[in-house]
Amino acid sequence: MPATYRERGVAVPFTSPVLAGARVRLLERKSDLIVPHPGGARGVYIFAMGSLTEFCAPTLHDVQLADRLQGVRAITPGSVRATARAAALQGLAGRDAAASAAAADAAETAARLGVQFALLSSGPPSGAGLTADPAEGARFALMSLASRDGSTPGHVKDNLDRLCGQIVASGLGVPCATEGSTQAGRCANLLRQLAEMEQQIRAWLGANGDMAAASQVADATQAIVAAGRKVLADAQAIIADTVGLFSNWAREPERLVERLTRPDWLLDGWENINLLWRLAEGEARADASAEAAVILPPFPPEGEGWLGGAPGMVDALRGRKPVGPMQRAGGRMPSEVVGLVARNERIRALSA
Amino acid sequence: MGTSQGGQNALREIRRGVAEAGDAQVLQVVRMVDALEIRGTTDAVLVPVRARLRAMQPARPLRFARLLFMPADPLIVPPAAWRPGGPQLPRHAIPVLADAVRSVLGAVDSPGVTRDALAQVDSLITNRMTSDLAVVQRAGALLWPLASRALRHLAGTLETRESAACLSAWRDQGLPEVELQPVVKSLSGVLAFALKLQDAGRAGSAPIASVLGEALVEAETLGKRATSMMLSLWLIRAPQTGGQILASAPGSAPPRQLCDAAADAALTWLETESGAAPNTVTACAAEELNRQVSLLDALAAQPPGSATRRRIAQLTTTLLDQAVQRFDTSLRDTVETGLAHLPTQNAQRNAALMAMEEGARHLRSFELEARRLGGGPKFSALVCRAQSTLRKEPSLSLIERARLVELLAGPEAALICLRGGA
Numbered sequence: 001m002p003a004t005y006r007e008r009g010v011a012v013p014f015t016s017p018v019l020a021g022a023r024v025r026l027l028e029r030k031s032d033l034i035v036p037h038p039g040g041a042r043g044v045y046i047f048a049m050g051s052l053t054e055f056c057a058p059t060l061h062d063v064q065l066a067d068r069l070q071g072v073r074a075i076t077p078g079s080v081r082a083t084a085r086a087a088a089l090q091g092l093a094g095r096d097a098a099a100s101a102a103a104a105d106a107a108e109t110a111a112r113l114g115v116q117f118a119l120l121s122s123g124p125p126s127g128a129g130l131t132a133d134p135a136e137g138a139r140f141a142l143m144s145l146a147s148r149d150g151s152t153p154g155h156v157k158d159n160l161d162r163l164c165g166q167i168v169a170s171g172l173g174v175p176c177a178t179e180g181s182t183q184a185g186r187c188a189n190l191l192r193q194l195a196e197m198e199q200q201i202r203a204w205l206g207a208n209g210d211m212a213a214a215s216q217v218a219d220a221t222q223a224i225v226a227a228g229r230k231v232l233a234d235a236q237a238i239i240a241d242t243v244g245l246f247s248n249w250a251r252e253p254e255r256l257v258e259r260l261t262r263p264d265w266l267l268d269g270w271e272n273i274n275l276l277w278r279l280a281e282g283e284a285r286a287d288a289s290a291e292a293a294v295i296l297p298p299f300p301p302e303g304e305g306w307l308g309g310a311p312g313m314v315d316a317l318r319g320r321k322p323v324g325p326m327q328r329a330g331g332r333m334p335s336e337v338v339g340l341v342a343r344n345e346r347i348r349a350l351s352a
Numbered sequence: 353m354g355t356s357q358g359g360q361n362a363l364r365e366i367r368r369g370v371a372e373a374g375d376a377q378v379l380q381v382v383r384m385v386d387a388l389e390i391r392g393t394t395d396a397v398l399v400p401v402r403a404r405l406r407a408m409q410p411a412r413p414l415r416f417a418r419l420l421f422m423p424a425d426p427l428i429v430p431p432a433a434w435r436p437g438g439p440q441l442p443r444h445a446i447p448v449l450a451d452a453v454r455s456v457l458g459a460v461d462s463p464g465v466t467r468d469a470l471a472q473v474d475s476l477i478t479n480r481m482t483s484d485l486a487v488v489q490r491a492g493a494l495l496w497p498l499a500s501r502a503l504r505h506l507a508g509t510l511e512t513r514e515s516a517a518c519l520s521a522w523r524d525q526g527l528p529e530v531e532l533q534p535v536v537k538s539l540s541g542v543l544a545f546a547l548k549l550q551d552a553g554r555a556g557s558a559p560i561a562s563v564l565g566e567a568l569v570e571a572e573t574l575g576k577r578a579t580s581m582m583l584s585l586w587l588i589r590a591p592q593t594g595g596q597i598l599a600s601a602p603g604s605a606p607p608r609q610l611c612d613a614a615a616d617a618a619l620t621w622l623e624t625e626s627g628a629a630p631n632t633v634t635a636c637a638a639e640e641l642n643r644q645v646s647l648l649d650a651l652a653a654q655p656p657g658s659a660t661r662r663r664i665a666q667l668t669t670t671l672l673d674q675a676v677q678r679f680d681t682s683l684r685d686t687v688e689t690g691l692a693h694l695p696t697q698n699a700q701r702n703a704a705l706m707a708m709e710e711g712a713r714h715l716r717s718f719e720l721e722a723r724r725l726g727g728g729p730k731f732s733a734l735v736c737r738a739q740s741t742l743r744k745e746p747s748l749s750l751i752e753r754a755r756l757v758e759l760l761a762g763p764e765a766a767l768i769c770l771r772g773g774a
Contacts, residue, residue: 060758060766091751092758095706282486334724335638335717342713 004302009034010080011269011297013348014065015093016058017340021269021295024049026075033066036294059341061092061348077264078169088348096349104351108168111185115164118174119242163249170261172235187263191228193274198222201277204285214289217273220296220317224270227313231306232263262306269297275347363396371400379410386413399430403628411483417450419477419491420499423546424539426588426621427581436531439580439617444525445535449503452518452536456502469498496546503540507533534577541571541578542585549589560586560593568597568606579606583614587650588621591643595650612660615651619660622647622667629674633682638717644671645724668725675722676730679715686711687738687760691745705752712759735761743769 009025031049065087088101173185280288299317434442571578587594758766
């Protein structure tokens with residue numbers, strides 16, 4: 001078990017079925033890919049990203065994505081997501097995925113403005129009140145910040161742009177936005193969907209009898225939702241303290257980013273599991289939960305520190321056992337891989 | 353059955369017309385026949401197109417008899433093709449047995465067989481079609497176990513007055529009296545395992561081999577016919593496991609004679625299916641072909657000296673020829689015709705390209721399955737021709753070309769296309 005999230009790596013949205021649950025990590029300036037055993041057996045494959053085509057015959061989209069990832073200097077959920085979007089925009093994962101990537105980029109731009117406005121209007125750091133005109137209020141807040149730091153409003157504006165970009169890219173939305181709205185941010189919305197998924201899996205288990213893989217996915221989901229809510233609440237509290245936020249962004253930006261990106265790291269890989277379940281209907285849900293159990297993201301010890309004082313959550317997240325090889329009716333059809341690539345492209349199109 | 357000579361001639365003429373009709377006209381005839389309250393001999397007009405209907409899978413009204421016999425569908429054969437003693441079911445036995453099951457379910461009130469359940473099934477299927485899969489599943493889950501018990505009850509009372517009507521109707525259909533009991537018992541076994549047969553092998557369900565083992569133990573108590581019928585259905589549904597049972601060492605498998613009968617019935621099913629293959633590659637074509645090829649593989653693995661060898665070789669050739677033909681036709685439709693009619697307006701063009709991509713996926717899936725029959729060079733040549741057409745098409749961007757090549761020929765060909773810039 002890797003000790004930190006960086007050692008564990010970041011989930012990569014490849015479309016080749018054999019790369020399900022693959023993670024990329026950067027160790028000593030080399031990008032490695034870590035791929036779970038496709039059949040669910042214990043152990044993982046680890047190989048250099050550049051050797052991808054020796055490991056399997058990846059889709060064209062995956063070849064392009066791997067090439068791009070080799071040029072990424074800091075592997076984080078945000079950087080991998082941005083790289084994956086750029087790859088999807090090319091169109092090699094299908095038109096829907098390209099359109100979705102373009103829409104996600106546009107939504108992030110809008111969300112950055114929303115966060116900017118919310119931060120500036122949540123109370124100027126100088127403590128003075130806002131005027132009735134929001135634009136005037138924002139200008140006033142910028143000037144207050146600039147005069148306090150001995151800087152120019154332009155410089156403060158650039159700084160603010162970067163901070164808001166970081167907040168949105170980390171999946172954190174506008175403070176106090178309604179859950180479920182686009183302003184609430186990706187992490188909050190994913191947590192809501194995961195909570196729904198857990199309920200659905202439990203209802204499905206109730207109707208279809210016990211199944212180890214589905215039970216395990218439901219238990220892990222319950223734990224990650226509880227853990228995610230705690231870590232997200234911590235990150236949102238940091239944003240809500242506007243004075244501290246600006247001050248920390250100026251003094252220790254790396255430390256601030258580390259704390260703001262915890263929810264994103266914690267939830268990394270779970271969007272795929274949620275979509276696997278959502279896209280499966282009826283009988284296909286048994287196979288989907290078996291597939292999800294194989295790719296449940298590992299929980300490194302680093303995460304335990306983030307959840308201080310919540311041993312129940314930690315135990316639930318760490319206590320997972322391999323579910324064993326997946327059963328398939330009559331083995332895999334030679335053509336089945338074509339359908340799985342299509343399904344994975346749909347997941348790409350639905351991903352944020 | 354009272355049809356005059358003139359009536360029979362007219363029926364023959366209509367049947368000939370239906371046999372020669374195109375798919376759309378056949379579907380129209382099916383709708384007309386299905387709309388009749390009492391079908392009687394009118395049903396006979398569909399006889400020449402039954403195999404085609406199996407491939408076309410049109411939605412039909414979900415009637416009691418149709419639902420009841422769904423688990424045994426692959427074994428239902430026309431009266432002329434039915435051989436007494438074999439594991440198949442003659443089509444003209446369906447109304448007789450469906451009426452008998454209804455009669456038992458309606459008359460007997462015991463913990464396992466209740467009139468309420470029959471009313472529930474009727475209410476579920478009223479005005480529903482076979483395409484309502486959730487309804488089929490719910491009604492089937494209710495009916496099949498009950499009907500299995502009802503058929504056991506019937507088998508035990510065939511010589512009593514209680515079942516006289518069934519026996520009489522059986523005779524009226526020209527069916528040998530001696531066949532009634534084994535058919536009733538076998539069908540009872542098939543229906544008892546219908547749900548398990550459906551679920552076996554899925555994640556969270558029992559492995560196929562263990563359910564099959566359980567089914568065969570049950571079949572043994574019902575007679576030899578039930579064993580070969582059960583084996584045939586498992587061969588068709590799960591060819592790999594069914595084939596393993598057939599190829600097991602003597603002593604651990606059912607007697608060779610029963611295995612041969614089961615293999616023969618499965619082969620007959622496959623011959624009928626292949627005779628009705630559509631001309632094009634449809635969305636479910638790859639899955640169907642996979643089942644057919646897996647069945648052929650399982651049958652080919654039977655002990656040497658089996659009488660079915662020649663039929664297997666012939667069927668392999670037929671299926672391969674059909675597959676190449678179907679692939680060629682659909683490839684031309686998808687690529688050449690698709691490109692020739694590619695709209696220029698953005699939204700329409702996108703929709704057309706997405707349809708082409710979907711078609712290309714179906715073709716690739718189908719080709720991967722078809723290659724298991726052989727014919728690799730033929731398929732490669734056809735795919736090369738399509739790639740060449742795509743590469744020369746000026747209206748496609750490089751990415752569009754590469755993507756279509758990937759969907760048709762795989763990622764390696766697409767990478768060459770992308771890196772070559774053409």
